[in-house]
Amino acid sequence: MPYKLLPIFKKELINNKYFIITFSDYEMADQCHPGQFFRLKNPQQNFPILPRPFSVNNIQDKQTSFLIKIVGESTKNLFETKIGENISLHGPLGNGFKIARNKKVLIVSGGIGYAPFPFLLKKLEKAKDEIVFFHGGKSSDDIFSANVINFTEDGSVGKKGLVTDGVEQFLQKNQVDIVYACGPQIMLKKLTEICKQFNVDLQVSLETIMACGIGVCCGCAIRIVENGKMVYKKVCKDGPVFDGYTVVWDE
Amino acid sequence: MADLRIKIGKMLWKNPVTVASGTFGLEFAELFDLSKLGAIVTKTITLLPKPGNEPPRLAETEAGLLNSIGLQNPGLENFIKNDLPEYQKFDTNIIVSISGSSITEFSKVIKNLDKQPNIDGYEINISCPNVENEGIAFGIDKGIVYNLISHLRKITERTIIVKLTPNVTSIEEIAKAAEKGGADVLSLINTVYGMAIDIETRKSKTKNVIAGYSGIGIKPIAIQNVFRVAKVVKIPIIGMGGIRNISDALEFIIAGSSAIAVGTQNFVNPFATLDIIQGLEKYLNEQKIHYHDLIGSVR
Ligand SMILES: Cc1cc2nc3c(=O)[nH]c(=O)nc-3n(C[C@H](O)[C@H](O)[C@H](O)COP(=O)(O)OP(=O)(O)OC[C@H]3O[C@@H](n4cnc5c(N)ncnc54)[C@H](O)[C@@H]3O)c2cc1C
Ligand SMILES: Cc1cc2nc3c(=O)[nH]c(=O)nc-3n(C[C@H](O)[C@H](O)[C@H](O)COP(=O)(O)O)c2cc1C
Ligand code: FES
Numbered sequence: 001m002p003y004k005l006l007p008i009f010k011k012e013l014i015n016n017k018y019f020i021i022t023f024s025d026y027e028m029a030d031q032c033h034p035g036q037f038f039r040l041k042n043p044q045q046n047f048p049i050l051p052r053p054f055s056v057n058n059i060q061d062k063q064t065s066f067l068i069k070i071v072g073e074s075t076k077n078l079f080e081t082k083i084g085e086n087i088s089l090h091g092p093l094g095n096g097f098k099i100a101r102n103k104k105v106l107i108v109s110g111g112i113g114y115a116p117f118p119f120l121l122k123k124l125e126k127a128k129d130e131i132v133f134f135h136g137g138k139s140s141d142d143i144f145s146a147n148v149i150n151f152t153e154d155g156s157v158g159k160k161g162l163v164t165d166g167v168e169q170f171l172q173k174n175q176v177d178i179v180y181a182c183g184p185q186i187m188l189k190k191l192t193e194i195c196k197q198f199n200v201d202l203q204v205s206l207e208t209i210m211a212c213g214i215g216v217c218c219g220c221a222i223r224i225v226e227n228g229k230m231v232y233k234k235v236c237k238d239g240p241v242f243d244g245y246t247v248v249w250d251e
Numbered sequence: 252m253a254d255l256r257i258k259i260g261k262m263l264w265k266n267p268v269t270v271a272s273g274t275f276g277l278e279f280a281e282l283f284d285l286s287k288l289g290a291i292v293t294k295t296i297t298l299l300p301k302p303g304n305e306p307p308r309l310a311e312t313e314a315g316l317l318n319s320i321g322l323q324n325p326g327l328e329n330f331i332k333n334d335l336p337e338y339q340k341f342d343t344n345i346i347v348s349i350s351g352s353s354i355t356e357f358s359k360v361i362k363n364l365d366k367q368p369n370i371d372g373y374e375i376n377i378s379c380p381n382v383e384n385e386g387i388a389f390g391i392d393k394g395i396v397y398n399l400i401s402h403l404r405k406i407t408e409r410t411i412i413v414k415l416t417p418n419v420t421s422i423e424e425i426a427k428a429a430e431k432g433g434a435d436v437l438s439l440i441n442t443v444y445g446m447a448i449d450i451e452t453r454k455s456k457t458k459n460v461i462a463g464y465s466g467i468g469i470k471p472i473a474i475q476n477v478f479r480v481a482k483v484v485k486i487p488i489i490g491m492g493g494i495r496n497i498s499d500a501l502e503f504i505i506a507g508s509s510a511i512a513v514g515t516q517n518f519v520n521p522f523a524t525l526d527i528i529q530g531l532e533k534y535l536n537e538q539k540i541h542y543h544d545l546i547g548s549v550r
Contacts, residue, residue, distance in 0.1 A: 216276040219309040
C-alpha cells in the first residue's frame, strides 16, 4: 500500500454537503479494488491529527475519485483544499467486496454509504451480473443518481420511506443471490435481519474510527462470530467488508 | 557526515531513533527499509494471547489520541513462531516489549525469549496491573519495580529497558528503583491517563472509560519527565511522547534523552523516523556539535 502526495485534480460540490475529490495517477487507479479505502490528509493541516479513511468511489480514465460528506474538521479541510494542492494518500487498504459472477445482485446503500458502489457497479457489470440498486437518504440532498431506485424519508425524491422497507418488499417478490450493503449501523443491522429471512448472501462494508489503517494499532476492532466464538477483527485489515451474518451488531 | 552511533545499554545503535511500542509493526516494511532504524521495539506481548478491550478503543481529541487497546497480542508462542523470524530479517536491534500480571509471568516470557537468537533487548512495560498486589500497576510502586527488575536481572544478560509511566507522584523514585534493580536503560513516557465524553450520549468515547493519551498534547509532560529523570539516573533514557519531527526530537535529546522513539506520529507520517534521522545529521553538521555533547545539554 503506497503512500503518495498527489495534487487535487478535480473537486466538485454535490448537494451542498458532499463533494467528489479526484486524483490522477495511473499506478494508483490500477491497484484499486471496489470496497477498498485510502487514508487522506492535507499534510499542511496539523489538526485533526490522523489521516481519515475514505472508500474509492470510482475509477474513470485512470482517475481515482472519493465521494465525501462534510461532517467535521478533516472533511471540511479536504473540501477547502484547492485544486493543485497536495493531499497525502495511503492505500489502497482493506479487503474490498468479493465480486459475484453471473448472479442476481442487489446493492443497498444509505446516505454516504453510497460512496463505494459506483466502482463496484462497474466491476459487477463486467462480471455479467443482473443488478438492482436501492439507495436511501433523509431528503433529496442525500440522493446521488437518478439511475438507481431512490428512497427518501421526507418523500422529496423517489419513494417515501426507508430503503430497508423497500428491500423487504423487493425480496418478497424477487429472487436475489447476493446483497452488497454500506450505510449506518442501524440500517445494516436491520438489513441483516431481512436478508436472513430470505436466505440471501450479504456483504457489508463497515466503519470504525481508525488510527493506523494497516493492522498495527488494533484500534479499529469490531466483534465477529467465527466458528461459534466471538472474536475481535480489524476493520482496516480484515475488512472493511465482512459477511453480514458474522457481525455482532451494537445494541 | 555526523556520527549518530550510540550505545544504549549493551546494544550499539546506528542512530538514536526507534519506534514506540504498539505504534509500529512489520506492516511498515512495505513503506521503507526497517534496517534504517537504530532499533525496532515490538508491540507488547504477554505469555498468553490477549483479546484486547471492548470497542470503541480510539478517540481523537483536540491535540492527541486516546486509546484503550488493552494489550491485544497473539501471545508468546505465536509471536515466536510468526513474528520474530520476520523481525530478525532486519539489520537493526530488535527489542521485544513484554508485560505480565506477575513476576512469575514476566520471568517465564524472558526465559523463553532468551532461548531465541537475534533479540537485543527487552522493554519491560510496567504500566499494567499486578495481580500479586491487588491489581495496582507495577509501575507506580518503587518497591514492586525494584523486586521485578532485580528478579529479571538475574535471568537475562540482555539489555533490560524499563518503560516508565507518567501517572505517578514521583517518577524519579520509580526511575531510581529500576536503575538500582539492574535496568540498563529507561524509556519514557508511556501514555498519560485521559478521557473524553460524547455530550450527546453522555458516555465516554472509549468503552474502557479511562484511556491512554498520546501524541502532541503530551509532549511538554514527557519532556519535563525526561528532564527530571535524567538528573537522578546514570543509565541512558529513550525519550518519547508526542514526537512528530526533528525539532520535537531535539527537545527530548537536549532535555536528557540518549535516544528517541516515535509513536502516534507513525500513524500520521509513516516516514517520520527517517525524516528525524536526516534532520539530526543536518542539525549536528550545522551546529558543529557531536551527538554525545548534545544529550542533556539544556542550559
Ligand atoms: C473504511 C471506511 C470508509 C469510509 N468511507 C467514507 C467515504 O467514502 N466517504 C465519507 O464521507 N466518509 C467515509 N468514511 C467516514 C470518514 O472517515 C469520516 O466521516 C471522517 O473521518 C470524519 O472526519 P472529520 O474530521 O470531518 O469529522 P470528525 O468531527 O472527526 O468526526 C465526525 C465523525 O467521523 C467519524 N470519525 C472520526 N474520527 C475518525 C477516524 N479517525 N477514522 C474514521 N472515522 C472517524 C466519527 O464517527 C465521528 O463521529 C469512511 C470510514 C471508514 C472507516
Ligand atoms: C495505539 C497505541 C498503542 C500502544 N501500545 C503500547 C504497548 O503495547 N506497549 C507500550 O509499552 N506502549 C504502548 N503505547 C504507548 C506508546 O508506546 C508511547 O509510550 C506513547 O504513545 C507516547 O508516545 P507518542 O505520543 O509518540 O505516541 C501505545 C500507544 C498507542 C497510541
Ligand atoms: S486502524 Fe490500526 S489496526 Fe485498524
